[in-house]
Amino acid sequence: MAKTKIQQTAFASSSAEILGLKAYPSVIAVPGKIDSAVIAVPEAFVAGVLEECGKKGIKGVVLITGGFSEVGKVEEEKKIAAIANKYGIALIGPNCMGVLTPASRVDSVFLPIYKLGRPRVGGISFISQSGAVGGCIVDLAARAGIGMSKFVSYGNAAVIDETDLLQYLANDESTDIIVAYLEGVRDGKKFLETAREITKKKPVVVLKAGRSALGAEAALSHTGSLAGSAEAYKAAFRQANMIDAATLEQLFDFAKIFDQVLPCGPRVGIVTNGGGMGVLAVDSLEDESLQLAKFSDETNKLLRASLPAYANVRNPLDLIGDADSHRYEIALNAMLKDEHVDIILLVILFQTAAIDSSVVNIAIRASDLRKKPIVAVCTGGEYTEMHKRILESYGIPTYSSPSSAMRAISRFHAYSVHYAKYNNTACAVPLKKQK
Amino acid sequence: MAKTKIQQTAFASSSAEILGLKAYPSVIAVPGKIDSAVIAVPEAFVAGVLEECGKKGIKGVVLITGGFSEVGKVEEEKKIAAIANKYGIALIGPNCMGVLTPASRVDSVFLPIYKLGRPRVGGISFISQSGAVGGCIVDLAARAGIGMSKFVSYGNAAVIDETDLLQYLANDESTDIIVAYLEGVRDGKKFLETAREITKKKPVVVLKAGRSALGAEAALSHTGSLAGSAEAYKAAFRQANMIDAATLEQLFDFAKIFDQVLPCGPRVGIVTNGGGMGVLAVDSLEDESLQLAKFSDETNKLLRASLPAYANVRNPLDLIGDADSHRYEIALNAMLKDEHVDIILLVILFQTAAIDSSVVNIAIRASDLRKKPIVAVCTGGEYTEMHKRILESYGIPTYSSPSSAMRAISRFHAYSVHYAKYNNTACAVPLKKQK
Numbered sequence: 094m095a096k097t098k099i100q101q102t103a104f105a106s107s108s109a110e111i112l113g114l115k116a117y118p119s120v121i122a123v124p125g126k127i128d129s130a131v132i133a134v135p136e137a138f139v140a141g142v143l144e145e146c147g148k149k150g151i152k153g154v155v156l157i158t159g160g161f162s163e164v165g166k167v168e169e170e171k172k173i174a175a176i177a178n179k180y181g182i183a184l185i186g187p188n189c190m191g192v193l194t195p196a197s198r199v200d201s202v203f204l205p206i207y208k209l210g211r212p213r214v215g216g217i218s219f220i221s222q223s224g225a226v227g228g229c230i231v232d233l234a235a236r237a238g239i240g241m242s243k244f245v246s247y248g249n250a251a252v253i254d255e256t257d258l259l260q261y262l263a264n265d266e267s268t269d270i271i272v273a274y275l276e277g278v279r280d281g282k283k284f285l286e287t288a289r290e291i292t293k294k295k296p297v298v299v300l301k302a303g304r305s306a307l308g309a310e311a312a313l314s315h316t317g318s319l320a321g322s323a324e325a326y327k328a329a330f331r332q333a334n335m336i337d338a339a340t341l342e343q344l345f346d347f348a349k350i351f352d353q354v355l356p357c358g359p360r361v362g363i364v365t366n367g368g369g370m371g372v373l374a375v376d377s378l379e380d381e382s383l384q385l386a387k388f389s390d391e392t393n394k395l396l397r398a399s400l401p402a403y404a405n406v407r408n409p410l411d412l413i414g415d416a417d418s419h420r421y422e423i424a425l426n427a428m429l430k431d432e433h434v435d436i437i438l439l440v441i442l443f444q445t446a447a448i449d450s451s452v453v454n455i456a457i458r459a460s461d462l463r464k465k466p467i468v469a470v471c472t473g474g475e476y477t478e479m480h481k482r483i484l485e486s487y488g489i490p491t492y493s494s495p496s497s498a499m500r501a502i503s504r505f506h507a508y509s510v511h512y513a514k515y516n517n518t519a520c521a522v523p524l525k526k527q528k
Numbered sequence: 529m530a531k532t533k534i535q536q537t538a539f540a541s542s543s544a545e546i547l548g549l550k551a552y553p554s555v556i557a558v559p560g561k562i563d564s565a566v567i568a569v570p571e572a573f574v575a576g577v578l579e580e581c582g583k584k585g586i587k588g589v590v591l592i593t594g595g596f597s598e599v600g601k602v603e604e605e606k607k608i609a610a611i612a613n614k615y616g617i618a619l620i621g622p623n624c625m626g627v628l629t630p631a632s633r634v635d636s637v638f639l640p641i642y643k644l645g646r647p648r649v650g651g652i653s654f655i656s657q658s659g660a661v662g663g664c665i666v667d668l669a670a671r672a673g674i675g676m677s678k679f680v681s682y683g684n685a686a687v688i689d690e691t692d693l694l695q696y697l698a699n700d701e702s703t704d705i706i707v708a709y710l711e712g713v714r715d716g717k718k719f720l721e722t723a724r725e726i727t728k729k730k731p732v733v734v735l736k737a738g739r740s741a742l743g744a745e746a747a748l749s750h751t752g753s754l755a756g757s758a759e760a761y762k763a764a765f766r767q768a769n770m771i772d773a774a775t776l777e778q779l780f781d782f783a784k785i786f787d788q789v790l791p792c793g794p795r796v797g798i799v800t801n802g803g804g805m806g807v808l809a810v811d812s813l814e815d816e817s818l819q820l821a822k823f824s825d826e827t828n829k830l831l832r833a834s835l836p837a838y839a840n841v842r843n844p845l846d847l848i849g850d851a852d853s854h855r856y857e858i859a860l861n862a863m864l865k866d867e868h869v870d871i872i873l874l875v876i877l878f879q880t881a882a883i884d885s886s887v888v889n890i891a892i893r894a895s896d897l898r899k900k901p902i903v904a905v906c907t908g909g910e911y912t913e914m915h916k917r918i919l920e921s922y923g924i925p926t927y928s929s930p931s932s933a934m935r936a937i938s939r940f941h942a943y944s945v946h947y948a949k950y951n952n953t954a955c956a957v958p959l960k961k962q963k
Contacts (some may be wrong), residue, residue, distance in 0.1 A: 163803075164838065174729040182726065209879035210909040225802020225849060228879045229907035236909030276807060302807040305814035311807045311844055341808065341907060341929040368598075369662020372711060372737040372746045381741035403599065409746055414660060436851040444644035444663045471665035472776060474671030 102189035114414040117256010120145045129153035131191060131201045136160035139187070140172060147180030155201045156186030162249050163188050163387065166248065174251040182252070189248025190224040193231065195241055196267065202246070204228060213486070216269030217285030217348050220247060220258045220277045223302070230274070230345060238485035242267045254279045256287050263291040270351045271297045271513050272344060276312040281329065288333035293515040296508050298347045301326050302339040334511050336504050343500065349490040353466035355509040357520035358435035360386035361502065363425040365440035366416040366448060370470065370495055374377040374438055377499035392427045399423045414445050418452040425459045425467075434504055440470045440495070443477045451479050457487040463523060470498045555580045564588035566626060566636045569593035574622070575607060577868040582615030590636045591621030597684050609686040624683025628666065630676055631702065637681070639663060645673070648921065650675010651704030652783050655682060655693045656932035657711045658737070665709070665780060673920035674784050677702045680752040689714045691722050698726040705786040706732045707779060709748040711911035718763065723768040728950035731943050733782045736761050762922035764779050769946050771827060771939045778935065782958040785936040788901035790944040793870035795821035796937065801851040805905065805930060806844030809873055812934035818871075818941065827866040834858045849880050850852040853887040859892045860902075871937055875905045875930070878912045888915050892922040898958060901940065905933045 097454050117123050120130065130151050131141055139158050146154055162172035170187065177184040185191055190485045191201030195214045204207065212234040221227030224246040231244050242265065245258055255275060262268045271291070278284045288297055303312030304323035313457065338344040345444065361383050365371045378385055385408050388396070396406045400420060405411035410428075421441070428434045437459075441452055459466045469484050469491045471477050481491040491519045492498035509520065539551040551559045555577065557563060565586050567577055574593050581589055589612065596605035597812030605622065611617040620626055626636030630649045637644065648668040654737045656662030657683040661775045666679050677700065690710060693786050706726070713719045723732055724871055739758035774780040800806045813820055820843050822832070831841045835855060840846035845863075847855045856876070863869045872894075876887055895902045904919050904926040906912050916926040927933035944955065 160838065188717070204879050204881055208881075208908075208911045210911075221804075223804025223807075224545065224877075225800075225877050226804035226808070229802075229805075229877060232879055232908040234910065273826045274804070276804065302804060302811060305811045307814050307820055308807050308811035311803075340812075340931040342932070365660075367664075367738060368746075369658025369660065369661035369709070369711065370654075370664075372658070372743050373661070373745045376737060376740045376743035377775075379742050385742055391947045401596065442664060443661050444639045444660075444667055446639055446643075473643075473667040476645075477667065478671070496775040497777070 106130075119150040120149050120151070123149070124409045127151045128322045129155070131155045131157065133157040133203070133520060136166075136169070140176060143176045143182070143184075144198070147176060147182060150197045152182060154182050154184045154186075154414040155189070156184055156248075156251075157189060157193035157201070157203065158186070158190060159188035160249070161187045161251070162298060170249060170251050175253045184252035185245065186248045187251060188224075190228065190246035193241075194245040202228070202231075202244070204382045208232075210235030212239060212241040215242060216267070216352060217241050217272060218243040218245075218262045218265065218268040218270070219272040219274075220245045220255060220262070221274040221347075222255070223274060226274050226302075226341070230272075230341070233345060236343065236482075237491075238482040240352075245396055249370075250279060256280060256284045259284070259287050259291060259297070263287075263295060268349055269295065271295055272348045273297065273299045274344065275299060275301050284335045285329050288330075288335055292334040292511070296351050297333075298336040298338055298344060299330055300341065301330070316348060334508075336508060344495065346492065346501045347495050347504050349485070349509075350466075350468060350505045352488045352490065353460070353468070353505075354463045354523045355512060355520055356436045356466050356502075356506050358384075359506050360384045360433060360435045360436035361438050362386040362388070362428040362431070362436070363438045363440065364412060364421065364428065365409055365442070366412045366414055366420075366441045366445055367440065368405070368411045368413075370442065370472075372410055374440065374470070374495035374499065380496070381503035381508050383436075383499060383503055386431070388427075389431050389433050391431075395427050396423070399401075408438075412523070414442075415447045416445070418449055418455055421452050422455045425455060429459060429462065429464050435465065435508070436493070437465055437467045438470065438498060439467055441480075442473070442478055443471060444473055450480065456476075456484060456489055460487070460489050463465040466502075468492070468498050468502055470495050529882060538800045551894055555584050555586070556582070562586045564590070566590045566592065568592040568638070571601075571604070574847055575611060577612045578608060578617070578619075582611060582617060589619045589621075590626035591619055591622070591683075591686075592624060592636070592638065593621070594623035596622045596686070596876045600863075605684060605686050609632035611725040612687045619687035620680065621683045622686060622699065623659075627681075628679040630674075636877050637666075637679070642666075643668030647674060647676040650677060651657070651702070651787060652676050653678040653680075653697045653700065653703040653705070654707040654709075654783075655690060655697070656709040657682060657685070657690070658879045659683065659710060661709050661737075661776070665707075665776070666829045668780060671917075672926075673917040675787075677704075685714060691715060692718045694719070694722050694732070698722075698730060699881060701775060705783055707783045708729055708734045709832060709875075710731065710734060710736050710781065720764050720768045723765075723770055726828070727728045727769040728948070731771060731786050732768075733771040733779060734765055735779040736765070739775050740902065741884065769943075771943060775927050777932065779937045781927065781932050782939050783939045784920070785901070785903065787923045787925065788895070788900045788903070788940075788944075790947060790955055791871045791901050791937075793819075793939055794941050795819045795868060796873050796934075797821040797823070797866070797869035797871070798846060798873045798875065799856065799859040799863065800877075801841070801847045801849055801855075801880055802836060802875065802877045803848075805875045805877065805907075806846055808823060809844055809875065809930035810906070812931040815931070815932045815936035818934060820936055821866070823862075824866050824868050827868075830862050831858065844875075849877075850882045850883045851880070853884055853890055856887050864894060864897065864899050870900065871941070872900055872913045873905065873930070873933060873937070874902055874924075876915075877908070878906060878915055879908055885915065888918050891924055892920060895924050897920070900950045901937075903927070903937055905930050
């Protein structure tokens, strides 16, 4: 399939052949209909090539080339936008990396695969004003085993802007979660109105860079964006029920938790094989205004009967450092059944002697029941990372610390409350089901 | 050497041989002098074995066994402590993993190496009340390429407590940075007085778990610690000039930055090959009350003459996405020379096509000059992580986001101001040199 696609790709170039594929002196000379074009010629030639694309009837263009409003050439960028609008071209860019769609393998990202990994197919779509930041996140996702639907690096947004992309992704069936890295917003009112509608159906996680006065200056010379004040943005995002990420880590941490069923409430059941992690988890739970679930009498009875006497049957449930996978199975089954538990925080320390890889299977099976969200915390080196990647690949979000997990859970819970207002549905339903 | 050590190790056991090594029916029966013992027998036998250790004249004991004050058996623990004190035994534990010293390969941590990696030799020493949390951090350090001097998991601290360990590490020549994970503090006044003296010479990074009311309860049932209020601890740590970490990530992030020369001031010079990362870095710099360095005229002139016209010569210095290693060399040399720059934040996005591994060499050479601290930010997947590990192995701290780097830099700068008060030294001196 990939091969067929490449054979349909045409190069407009002064050479007769590139990488064994026929090349043409101009896009006009390419025979047949063309759906979309990627333009990467030097800035001085962009207008001419875009004009030709218009004449050829091409409706989608990714314009990679930089050197427009981000270096002060505002008029040149307006000229490009005018050409695109004249021909009705949906133009992404300039000054961008374009589009990556893992499912169809459409990929205009011009960075090598060994440096920038391509993620598996999944439900997160990500738009990024900055190509560099976008690339990092995509690469991180690829490594962590997180799935993506679409990635769009849209750069200076001369024609298609963040609001257009948001709207597109809202209607895109393969997108469950929308993530955005923004430096500025072209039309604030339109953006917020659009976002407010979208967040009734899909979560939108946003990282706004250029929040500070100095950062705003830096943004202006990067993508030519006029950034607004931090407070104004924060308030606006909140009003539109977007999920505001303060750092790159949070953008990532928040987005991936939404691949779980929505929680029915804020009561977290914690299971761990390391007491210290339980203490840290409870600290973070309190920081994030979540609730520590009180296990039912039945759960306590069951756990006391099934676990060794020295296990600490309370919440956090400490299975003790010699816990094997079977103890986790007992704990997970009990918490899935207990109506006092809305969300399960599963701390697995893979360093301990008795734990083995089969605990991953147990966690994935429990998660596949789609009864309650299960969120994992695993901290460590190579052996731990290997298991985290497997958990992520099967849709269990993993975190390196209780605090980052609890922060994500609190956003997840808050969104689920908001979501319930607009969607007549029982809780514990995956977002996917709603479409 | 390792072999020799193992041949000197003796097992007290009812078998005649364990793993091909001679075993003895009791520690008394072992011929010759014994420096230290590791006790891992069931709780009921601990007192007897410890008594024997005392009679044998053993002065150092690691007591792994759990089941004492953390499960309410306070009297049993007091009895153990009394035996140790009677014989003048420095006892670590109970309920702990004991001691790991990478340089001498002394290692009582009973978890498998493939699960819990052992770090390279370095200047960070780490004491942890929780074995699990301690193990995670050690494992993380091993993977990230961070060096350690000593790791002590001290559990319930029946005899040797956090203050004793702090004092020991303060006098330990191979320890440059002290890191502590605490759930409670035995003698608050003594601890703080000790810490206040130590921080004049060595940085002490501390993570206090059980900060919240619920967390304190969890801590009580974990290591039997009575945790105090979050505010009280925070204020006390600040008074003692300790570096307060709020999360596991920060404990790690803060500790590793101190392997650099101390900065002469708060002015950060930022270099990047991705504009978006520059914007995020400046946002975080403002959050952390650091200063954006103003390059000298000479630096600006030099950079303009040496870099392509489209590079963004300002701070953050954007070398643009097509930057190769040579451009980084120009930038680093200029910033090392510029007296307006105190700290260099080196953002390297390894995803870009033109960058190659040689940039790592350039960064390490620049750092080896020991003129200014160099802190790296690299965000990404496998290819990026590989390069980060090399940077860390050669003492350049690396971070996954500008925000985590800036947070660490602000602690580093604040400590350097404090340090200068007590040490009659020029800045830009490594901590090591002061001992």
